[in-house]
């Protein structure tokens with residue numbers, strides 16, 4: 371089987387599973403499938419887009435900038451990886467949303483760059499829901515304060531929350547925690563996006579209200 375038909379087959383499996391999970395959870399809203407592109411060639415990414423995937427997830431600024439010129443560009447691009455303040459300027463006019471806002475400083479820099487480019491940037495606050503040391507994301511206790519700061523910045527639009535819970539059998543509890551946090555914060559205007567669920571757990575994430583599942587290996591195969 372060629373790499374392309376492998377991806378096409380995986381795409382069908384994933385969309386079937388997503389549809390099934392949506393039905394089972396009785397949800398009437400929508401979930402979006404994001405193709406996570408790290409380590410994949412622009413060619414493979416463009417093929418995924420040609421299948422109907424309208425949303426790409428980028429982790430690494432340098433790799434993204436190298437591939438970006440070769441993207442067919444008929445889709446949305448979100449930044450989902452750890453982001454250093456000094457790299458914001460390179461992506462500010464190339465992405466539609468940033469999922470990884472986890473500090474006041476980073477929010478301030480994105481706001482500053484967005485203002486410079488005369489745009490408003492959609493952002494998610496990333497929550498370290500498993501309270502794992504050394505991991506990106508703001509602690510659950512500090513999330514409210516950061517959401518309030520982001521809401522107050524004129525060139526940011528707070529769209530919701532993102533999480534990468536600890537992998538493994540305990541993940542369901544963290545998805546439930548995230549769903550509760552998300553629902554509790556719907557007082558924020560435009561708050562409509564809950565980004566959680568990856569290759570191993572996306573169906574479960576749908577059960578807990580995820581609106582974007584971020585899928586790499588289940589679509590493209592294992593990363594080398």
Ligand SMILES: *Cc1c(COP(=O)(O)O)cnc(C)c1O
Nearest residue numbers: 406429450568569584585586587
């Ligand atoms: C790599 C990555 C994913 C996708 O991981 P898979 O397990 O390959 O689906 C999702 N979200 C983030 C932030 C990632 O870095």
